[in-house]
Amino acid sequence: MPIPALALTVAALAAAAAADPAPRPPPLPAGEVPPALRLPAGVRPIRGEVSLTLDPAAERYRGRVRYPVVLDAPARVVWLHAEGLEIEEAKVGGRPARAVPAAGGLLGLVPDAPQPPGEATVEVAFAGTIDRVRSRGVYAAAEEGRWYAYTFFEPADARRAFPCFDEPSFKIPWRLSLTVKPGDRAVANTPALREAPDGGGTRVEFAETRPLPSYLVAFVVGPFDVVEAGAGGAARVPVRFVVPRGRGGETRYAASVTARLLDLIEAETGVPYPYEKCDVAVVPRFWGTMEHPGIVALGQPLTLIPPVAETRERRLRYASIAAHELVHHWFGDLVTMAWWDDTWLNESLTSFVDPVITDALEPAWRRTARARAEGRASALAADALAAVKRLREPVGSRHEIEGAFDNAITYDKGAAVAAMYERFLGRAAWRAVLRDHLLAHADRTAASEDFLATLAARSTPALAASLRGFLERPGVxxxxxxxxxxxxxxxxxxxxxxxxxxxxxxxxxxxxxxxxxxxxxxxxxxxxxxxxxxxxxxxxxxxxxxxxxxxxxxxxxxxxxxxxxxxxxxxxxxxxxxxxxxxxxxxxxxxxxxxxxxxxxxxGRVGPLAASDDRLQVEASLELARLAQPEWLGPDDHARWRAFLRETWGPRARSLGWMPRRGEPDDTAALRRLVVPAVADEGEDAPLAGEAAALARRWLADRRSVPAEAAWPALEVAARTGDVALFDGILAAARASRDRTVRARLLAFLGRFERPALADRALGLVASGEEDLRDTSGILRAALAGRETRWRAWALLRGRWDALAPRLRSDEASWLVAQAAGLACDPGRAAEVAAFLRPRAEAFDGAPAALARALEEAGACRAARARNGPAVARFLAR
Ligand SMILES: [Zn+2]
Missing domain, CATH: 2.60.40.1910 (Immunoglobulin-like)
Structure with a gap:
């Protein structure tokens, strides 16, 4: 019976821990040292077998792993990865082995006698903890009083869930079995082969997977509902949504497009969808979104759209991110980068292809044109920094593994470079390169050299050599x-x-x-x-x-x-x-x-761009205008900046108005979303801002009285100058919402209130700990971005860092320190900002590099202010 057995184990573990407060790890055999990061060569897993007994409501779970392996030479220690796990028993080659944990998430297994070369099995029984704070490894979240468990392993957190060979080059088939309590469902990468009663619960055995690296193994457990959503791809694989109980109705939009995305990706790549099913596990938060084959994880904020909240923006966001994660089933899952230094093969190629798929689904969005322009701009800005990393960056530490997922470089630069080669070679020839790459390395891993060889075969060695330059040289x-x-x-x-x-x-x-x-x-x-x-x-x-x-x-x-x-x-x-x-x-x-x-x-180019009928040029005009660095202008120049905004975009904003019109073209809707809030908020246009406040009040009184297309931007604009009644109304609406997306967005609006007492109340919600930091971090980020609120937010960050830091994951911490580092554009506070953030970033994988780039960017910001300030003032005064 799984649950009582587990409870007993937890009690026994607690008792053991109390009786023996400081167990010393037993030593390694003389002359053996733990590996620094990567597992030593010489031991290769052939297959992974994982069985877990898991109740999402419990604190801990138990499991066993079994790996048939091949040893090239006699081994006194077999190394694998495990982190935060209690090892109960281990065997190598059928004989007991001592477990020796080592720093960096490593686990040495020391058999009684050296294990001879050849085939052997490695077996470990263990207990793990279900994460409820940082959404990594096996983690759980409650929805309306019911607990659900999920997994998030990329890049190196599978080792928190079960002992494994946690490197992408160990791409092996997996056999997973999960024992769950009555009423819970278990879903994993492959279909269930059989289900059998097991001690009061159910043991679910899943079919063996195609070869996968550990970071792509995934499962969910809980009282989920399942929504059938048709079939996709040439093989008509079933598409289903796995959602918290009662939420199936909110998948209407997602369920209407996902199977079609598989058809479109097959057509674009020329390679059939490689897996036997396509479940979408709807995970609590956006950053649980992940490309697991057969059970792609997509966050609730993307996927669950209540009918009253369905906007163009949310449809586009779901479709484009679902397209990204599904394209990964080809670039990343079917062909996996051999090591994190080649993460560009996963992320750049996927980011290059995904907008093409979104365009094929809905051409009116013009996703490719926008993504290419935006991605290029983001990449160039990052690549202009001396501290930038390369597309193919050597990875020799955990900091560098985390750093391999650098948005501006690994995603945007990589996609932009791919677009340049597509332009040069022609679309058909470049697609053939991508298809050859997929077919040549299917179910295996690939490195940059492999891709360059494919390119050389399809074009010329000189062209392949030129791509090598863009991969291996930093900068632009x-x-x-x-x-x-x-x-x-x-x-x-x-x-x-x-x-x-x-x-x-x-x-x-x-x-x-x-x-x-x-x-x-x-x-x-x-x-x-x-x-x-x-x-x-x-x-x-x-x-x-x-x-x-x-x-x-x-x-x-x-x-x-x-x-x-x-x-x-x-x-x-x-x-x-x-x-x-x-x-x-x-x-x-x-x-x-x-x-x-x-x-x-x-x-001078702002005017011609703003006057264009092309929505993308209007968008570019607003972006180019920010060259004036409005967030740092003094009061008089800032007043002139607001007047410039009203003069340049005001007439268009007023003619568009806040409310969507039936049957209008997509470009019109997109322009409204862009221009109206900008003029109302940044331009402080009194009539438009007044309408926003009225719409916000109406929406708070009756959710159905204002269409979501207008309500969300109006609330955001109204918040900045809002009063205590609006603050209380938004906070109450956030707390009453069962929809995490709505809740987190409403909470983030509180970070925009500028009245000092309200700004402090909003920041108090972050500090108090009574709300989940994953929901309230938006308050902090909004307040850090606000001209009037940023130093209050900074004071909170300084004062409460020690309480906030343990609740942050590495990627969240990197974003937060990078954003806060932007405050160093103020010459009077630059030293203070840098001195506070530098030592604190050290505790998070990848954060020191992100901080170094952000501080360099802040230095460039100071220099640009000093250099261009007088000319900007002249331009605004003209
Ligand atoms: Zn990706």
Missing amino acids: PLVRASVRCDARGAAAVVRQERFLASGAPDPAATWAIPLCVRAGAGARVETACALVGGDGPEGELPLPFCPEWLWPNAGGTGYHLTALDAAALPGLWPHLAPAERLALATDASLLARRGDLPVEAAL
Whole structure:
């Protein structure tokens, strides 16, 4: 009977711990030392067998693992990973083995006598703890009084759930069995093979998986409901949603598109969906979202959309993130990176493909155009820092494993570089490279070298070598192009240098750039592409005629900045395609921040972009305007900035209004969501802000009286200047909501209140501990971002760090310290901010590197303020 047995064990463990307060780990055999990070070569698992007895409501669970392994040589110690687990018994080759835990989540098993080479089995019985604070390993959450258990293992937390060979290169089949209590359901990567009564509960045995690394093993246990959602892919695999009891109705939108996503990914990759089912486990929070094969985890905030809360934004967010996680079933699951230094093979390729899938589902969203422009901008800003990591970055520590998931580089830069090669090779040829990569390494792992070999076979060794440069060199080239027309013909003469935000030179860095330029003379316009540079900073690209104008980033997909000439900008502008204008706006902003382009010339592009009918250009106009660094302007300039916002975007905002209209085009809805809150909030437009406050009050009184499309942005805007009644109304609505998404979003709005007493009350909710920090961290982040609230939030962070830190996961801590480091843009407080955060970041994997980049960015922010402040003031005063 699983539950009483478990309770007994917990009591016994507690008693044992009380009787023997400091058990000393037994020593390793003489001469044996624990590995530093990776398991030593010589022991290879062939298969993993995991059985767990698990009650989500209990504190602990028990389990056994069994691994058939092959030893290359006699072993005195067999090393695997285990962290935070109580080892009850271990055997190697059928004989008892002593368990020796070591730092870094390692476990040595020392058999009585050295284990001879050849096949053997490694068996461990253990007990583990169910995490209720940080959502890692096996974790549990309560929904309306019922407990549900989930798993989150990437990158290195499977070892918290059960002893394992916790590295991606150990890609093995798994046999999982779970014993659960009556009324609980167990769902895992593969279908259940058989269910049998087991001591009052049910033992569920799952089919053996295809080869998987430990980080992709997943299961959920609890009184879930299951919603059938059709079948997808050529094999018509069943798609189902596994949701907390009673929440099935909220999967309406998700259930209507997910099977179709599988069809679309098959069509794009040319490779059938590799697994036998596609369950969507709806996990409590967004960051439980994860690409486990057969049981993809998608957070409640994405997946569960009550009918009254279904907005364009939420449909798009579900579809695009579900597309990302499902594309991983090909890039990551079927073909897995061999080690975390090649995480780009998982994340960059997936991020490159996922918007294409979202576009195929709903072209009106124009997801690819937006993702390419946004991702390129995010990547260039990060890649301009000296502390940036490389796409292929050596990983030799736990900090570096966590750092391998760097959004701006591993996701955005990787996808942007892939888009550049697609532009150069052509869509069909680049897709063939991706398909070859999948087929060549299916069910196995791959490294960068494998991908480069595939690319070389489909194109040329020179092109593959050029991609190696973008993988292995940090940073981004700045390209200066001029035209040469003489007896030898016409050419674009290209000079390149590494672009660093600090302005520092890096003469050694040059790239072979797959460059595509557009050139025109009169009515004649042509695109020319060539691999340029690589053996030095200068190169030439032949042109078919002598042009009057030249734009060295055809299609805007080049992963380089383009030097801009202020005088030539207005003349060049009309020749550029929409995507090229987006690229130019990004480049102009970075160049002007560094002082390479007069800030007035860059801000001069805001008007033409804002006047465009193209929603993406309007979006770019707002982004480019932020070059004025409004959050740091003094009171007079800030008043002029608000007037500039009202003048530039106000007429459009007022004509769009807050309320959606029936049957309007998607672009109109997207523009409203973008422009109206910006003018009402940042522009402090009195009529629009007043309407927001009225809508917010109406929504709080009656949820059905205001459509969600208008209610959410109105609440967000109204909060900043809201009074105590609005504060109380939002807090009460948050506490009354069973929907975590609604709850966390409403709580985050409290962090925007600027009235000192209300700002303190909001921050008090973070500090008090009476709310879950995973829900209230949004308050802290909103307050840190607010012009009027940021130093209050900082004071809280300083005062309560020791209470907050133990409740943070490494990735959350990295985001938080990086955001707080932005305050170092204030020259008077920069030293204080850095001195406080530096030692505290050390406690979290990946946080020191994230902090170093954020502090460098803050330094560039200070420099840009000092350099551009007077010109920005002139621009705003004109
Ligand atoms: Zn991903």
